[in-house]
Amino acid sequence: MTAAPEHAPKMAQAALADRIAPYMPVLLVPILAVLGFLAIPSTSSWLTLTVSGLAMGMMIFIMASGLTLVFGLMDVINFGHGAFVSVGAFVGISVLLMMGHMVEAPSLMLNLTALMVAVVGAMAATGVMGWAFEKVIVEPVYGHHLKQILVTMGGLIVVEQLIIVLWGPEEIYISRPEALKGAITFAGAALEKYRLVAVAVGLVVFALMRFVLRRTKIGLIVRAGVQNGEMVQALGYRLRLVFIGVFVAGSALAGLGGVMWGLYQEVITAHMGNHAMILIFIVVIIGGLGSVEGCFIGALLVGLMQNYVAFLEPKAALISNIGLMVAILMWRPMGMIPVVKAK
């Protein structure tokens, strides 16, 4: 056998269009904001709607991020994800109601402390529920998509009925913590304090998820597992444990999203998670199944689109996001940032 020749190939420089292509999904958010600016006659209205859209998008992202990872990692279609949103909202709001004096006090510190306790309670409850849900409902149907859809939808119905048994069938109207009520004025636009908080929370969650997924070994395992779970196991990692961890974390995030969503709408119902699932699925699909970054961008697009269209043409608001999904899937059938799956 002959000796190996010098082998130091160079990568060819990609064309400009190819180099821009990966950033196109990110650019869609400012492009949509500019389109909104051009279409909405008043700058202050545009600013209010943009903050509102970003806040809504952040909350949808928080609720959807766990679902996209669960699908990407273990190929599980969890139609019951909305149950965690509802339970998170009910547990969190119940905790807030129990701390009424802190919520009603005109102190930002007390309000945020109460909110923090409520969020921790909701995330703990939905995390434990996620663990049980995965064990009892999801584990027996790995690899069977139709069964997954049926059984997780069944799980959602059961959880909704349990909420009705525990909290009653009526809608519960709630009031936001005192310091988070009202709005601040910026450039002539009224920006609701709560929406600004929602934007901040969403950014923190996204940054944390990015950090964990990009900078830690567990994140590497999750990202690798999304692409090729079999190979991750062949390297010696127990993917099953990783999956349970992701499922629990995703459920807890949905719980956090539920609390945020409930306070955003100022009313909670047993079916609120189920209703939110439409937007959640749109976001997960247009983002690219398994992609957290795609999910984040998709959520912002959906939030902005919903708010702009609701202002300009209220009757079209309902279908605007479906239209967005169709347009994006025609452009990129696997979603904006598709995850390369091993065959």
Place this chain on the structure above:
Amino acid sequence: MPDPILKLEGVYTNIAQYHILQGVDLEVPRGAVTMLLGRNGVGKTTTLRTIIGHWRAHKGRILLDGTDITSMPTPAIARAGVGFVPEDMGIFSDLTVEENMVLAAVSGPIDSARLDWIFAAFPPLKTFWKSEAGNLSGGQKQMLSIARVMAEERQLYLIDEPTKGLAPAIISTMAKALKDLKDQGASILLVEQNFAVAKALGDSANVMDDGRMIWSGEMQQLATDAELQERLMGLSLEAH
């Protein structure tokens, strides 16, 4: 033969309704390269995938250094010291070369001397260390797949067709790296269709047909006996 590192005793593996392995017996000696040969579709890849636990043997035993690993889950088999390079390379395309290597070092950061050795064997990996693995050429991806199992010392290396579809220059690079691994005393079970590579690396050979082992012996004997090659595999090494 001294105590083998791996022993398969009458292993049967079914995939759905297909009976792929039908009583495979195999011994892999320590510190040597054992070739697993045969035509396409005779069960070579299934044998490796059964050893690593991706497929379950429904009958028979698989012993790694005397320990029964037949029913062990894949991660436990890997942690017992079995490195696996699948036929499709199993590269994580969205991860960088560095991230692929970090994942491969299960017990901690890669030893720097070992990393230097890997870079010496596969210089392009150093060049593209921070690049996404999906952007590598086919040959570079194969280098990465081999480099990953080299990231830590293993008891046994299972390598499935490392030269498949590669240009001759890269095949030479690959063969040299495997030779380096062999010279360090590694125990390797290698599935290979390139007979020049098989002849250069193999100490012993096992030929499969129809889910069974039909011949086991010295690679040298197989390499020099054209009639035996023709009978076992329907081809002659003299053509290579």
